[in-house]
Amino acid sequence: MNLSGITGIILAGGKSRRMGKEKGLIELNGKQLIQYAIEVLKPICETILISTNSNFYDFLSYQKIADEFPDSGPMGGIYSCLKASKTNQNLVLSCDMPFINSQLLKELIENSHEYDIVVPWNGEQRFEPMCAFYHK
Template sequence: MEATGIILAGGKSSRMGTNKALLRIDGKSVIEHVVAELDSIVNNIIIVTNSFEDYAFLNLPMVEDEWKGMGPLAGIHAGLSATKTEQNLLVACDMPFISAQLGSVLLGQLAEYQVAVPKISDKIHPLFAAYRKEVKEEAKAALEQKQLRIRGMFRNIHVKIMDEKELNDYGIKLSESDLFNMNHPEEYEQAKKMSMKNGISKG
């Protein structure tokens, strides 16, 4: 499948107090874990960041937000504008244990939908979701109107929301680690414990 992984690494990490993408788990930075997992299912990887120097060591293409200071929606727009593939898997940089299997299933929905998003325990996860490149136009329209909630944009496009039951039909049994993200120091500590407890090591 011709697809691109888009890693959003443009946040300020203000709640963490340090760049959360560069925090280390099992001897690798979180973003290295994300890259390794994406590499198994996509042909290309792009990093969306406003701090190119932080991620130069990865030797991957980088783009910055066109709409500065406007949150994850601006990152989605930047990534979808830069990608050369119709199918894209968008991932936040603070998710150390992402599932390539889940990503593949989401990408598979793009034949019929513009976006495919997992929903776990009544919460959708638009920052681990599959997006067609054309969604950049809807993102741009929302940014122009300063409507920055991603869920608001979803009202205007063809979105597939996949709950646990439907994912189960694809053979995916999600654990709490698969969509775990870190915003606070306590969550980083929790991630390290989860990694040790579950023997999670992504590459």
């Protein structure tokens, strides 16, 4: 399912203080976390952008977007990538969410027609803006 007109945005910024190393490069089952994000977005998205302020991801062939406003956290990365995106429809996924599947992302897309932003909610008090669908 390749839906033209959708850009995938992978959030791979941050300072990785808690992890001690670049979190997108941490391996789980022999695969770097960022590869999980790429694999789930690739069949759905026309283009993939990586939000990062470092050169850790230079080995990947995707366009890297630096934060327009440094040290502004994940929302700064979302802002900068939405600004750089050439499409109106954008799927955002943090690089450290290896268990997100394409079905969830497709449901976000399917529910996006009436809203500017579609954000998963756990049914209680937690929203997840770093795995969401954003219209520009």
